Amino acid sequence: MNLISLNIRPLLAILVSLCASGLIYVLGDHIKENAREAITFIAAIIKIVLVYSMVPAVLAGHTIRLELFRIVDDVDFTLNVDTAGIVFACSASTLWLLTSIYSVGYMRGHGEKNQTGYYASFAMCLSAAMGICFAANMITFFIFFEVLTIATYPLVVHYRDAEGTRSGRKYLAYTLISGQIFFAAMVIVYSVSGNMEFKPGGFLDKSMLPAPWALVVFMMMIGAGIVKAGVMPLHSWLPAAMVAPTPVSALLHAVVVVKAGAFATLRVVLYVFGPKLARECGGATILAWMAVATILISSLIALKKDNLKARLAFSTIGQLSYIVLGIAILSPLSTAGALYHLVAHAFMKITLFMCAGAIFVTTHKKDISEMVGLGRRMPVTMNAFTIASLGIAGFPFFVGFVSKANIIMGALKTGQLLFGATLIVSAVLALTYLMPVVLITFKREPVNPEFNTYGEASKTMLVPLLITATVSVILGVAPNFGLHLLDLAMSTGEAVFAHVGGVIC
16 A cells, blocks of 8 residues: 655645634624634535545555654654545535535524534534544544544533533543543553554554453443444433434434444454454454344334434434444454445434424424324425435445445354344334334324424525435445445455455354
8 A cells, every 4th residue: 555645635624624613613703694604614615625635545545644743652643544534534524514504504493592602613523523534543543532522512512401411411421431441541552562553454462462451451442432332331421412403413423423433443443453353352242242232222212212313313323333243243344334334324314313403493393293294294304304214224225225235244254144133133123113203294194283384494404404315325326426435445344354364253
């Protein structure tokens, strides 16, 4: 793999939203809302251009690297753009623009307060996300991972009420404590290896960390990722955070936060421990069974939720564990499927949350039982919801099918049939908790007379959810359309397992 050094594009991709955040925060109360939103849009477009411009080089087998300054002995603050990072970066940067457009319709339509802090914090989160994508080593990764935690807090407590404050405290307790445990594990890894650099296939072995200690350090380090990814029993902060506005829920569940947790899991398992040591110490097996339990339990809980956002929250908890399970299966195909599901789930789940937000702003309804017949007044919104629901369930010709099929094939090729069966069962459960929403909203009788006065949401809310729903179909039919994200995911799987014979049985 060729190295392209002294390329400042990854740094610029981080700085553009950081600068936007600062401008919005400083000027937000002194400029009109149009100007504040314009800063967001301009920064989002610049970020997309910067991220997309790096894709051809990465596809060609190059690594873009930028060493900035020394942090500790032999460890620099370094950015490195590889296949795994660019996949996450493409997804996050694209969805930031669409979520920003949607936010205008939501925040204005619902008359939200604290919009300056909202847009500033949102931009800061995207800056941290780019740093997570492009971090070359653990300490650089940790810095941006913690910045993301702090930047998200004002969004969770957006309403500044008692419920929001409780949810924010729970969010910080879970994420900051697990982050500090990650830091302690990172120090141990550095002390035994003298290395913090992410490497495909990992850099640790049992001569550095004997199996009992390797498992302890593995669980310490993996905790930060699975907390943000909502793996049970470390998930309760995620449903609690649903008190925030719907665009924040989209940020948490689709754009950045839970995806950062899944991405952290990928980096730790496959770029620090490596498939061989992760299997030998037993960590991958424990992680896989935690993911299986989460997938099944969260789906059953989702069935009982009448509040639409709560049902979608538990759906996210299960769907993110698809990614964790794909990583823990330890095969090239399951790794590729896990990384591609990071993209697939992002577009499908953000569509569902945008639809939920459009319904709430238009009708002020939160509970599914109150939405009987609503689809006849909001057919565009509910058809988009249907598309995303079928994708979440893994129907063919939707993007979710592509990612899940690769994870299942990876499980079958390594003889882990039960894990493959779990994903099939979970697809049925996804249909069970999402399709009733569709059926209820398109039910003819009895229709709430109140709905006769409603129509579709504003175009600023409708257009983004139509785009994300359309992308969910396009990437299901042509997975490499545009940015060749499936090829990048496949390349990641191949690179990680190049030194361990392809599979770890």
